[in-house]
Every structure is written in structure tokens, then in C-alpha cells.
Amino acid sequence: MRADVIVVGGGPDGLTATALLAKGGLKPLLLERRPRVGGAAVTEEFHPGFRASTVAHTLGPFRGSLLAELGLLRQGLTLIEPEPRLFAPRPDGRGLLLWGDPEKELSGVPPLPGSDLRPPRAAARHDPARPRLPAAA
């Protein structure tokens, strides 16, 4: 096979670069050393029947324009905003639950030891000026 460009590594960056190169009319060859592409955003079965991205799991720095540029929604990508956003189980059967909803955000966080105070709200996460992804079609 003749390739115009060789991309080494099939993580999010390699996959994006390869797709954009192909869209631009070149013939890229993507080389990935693992049996699956995806890099740190690969979906894996971490427990029988439970699949998730085992490292990266939020769309923080994702460039929203790529959704349209690569037709990702058309190809079946679904964006979700999970509520609760995070659950960290503890060996004693209890766990830490964090919500995206600012009103509920700290409801699952236990008070600081010896007081009824809870950690201050992470206000920056709820900055209304913060850029948001376009809603899924």
C-alpha cells in the first residue's frame, strides 16, 4: 500500500490527524502498537459487562468544531452529561458521589471531620461563560 503520510499512534490525536489528512485527500497510514485504537480514550471492559474509557472520560479540551468537521454525530457519537458525574466507592461499602448540578454538587460530600462544614463549592466549574459543546442533534 502506498501512503503519503505515516501517523504513529492511534490515540485521539493520531486518529484525528489521520481522519483530517484523509479528508484532505491524502492517503495516511496509521500505525498502532496495541490491538485496539483509542489510546488513553479507549473503551475497555474493566469488569465483566461494564465498559468505559479507562483513562480519559470527559470532553474537557475537545474542540467542538471537530463534531461537524468529521461528521461524528452522524456516525453515531452520542454525548452524555452523566448525573451523578462521579462515584468513588470505598472498601467499607460507602462512597463519594459528585454531581454536576451546582445545587446538588456537594450533597454527597461528607462534612469535614469535627465540623458541619463542607469543602467550598468548585465555582469555576460552573462559570456561565465557560464554553460548552454543541448539543447533540
Ligand SMILES: Cc1cc2nc3c(=O)[nH]c(=O)nc-3n(C[C@H](O)[C@H](O)[C@H](O)COP(=O)(O)OP(=O)(O)OC[C@H]3O[C@@H](n4cnc5c(N)ncnc54)[C@H](O)[C@@H]3O)c2cc1C
Ligand atoms: C489519568 C489521565 C486522565 C485523563 N483524563 C482526561 C479526560 O477526562 N478528558 C480529556 O479530554 N483528556 C484526558 N486526559 C488527557 C488525554 O488522555 C490525552 O490528551 C489524550 O489521550 C492524548 O491523545 P494522544 O493521541 O496524543 O495520546 P494517547 O491517547 O496516549 O495515544 C497514544 C497512542 O500511541 C500508541 N503508541 C505509542 N507509541 C507507539 C509506537 N511506537 N508505535 C505505535 N503506536 C504507539 C499508544 O499505544 C496509544 O494508543 C487524561 C490523561 C490522563 C493521563
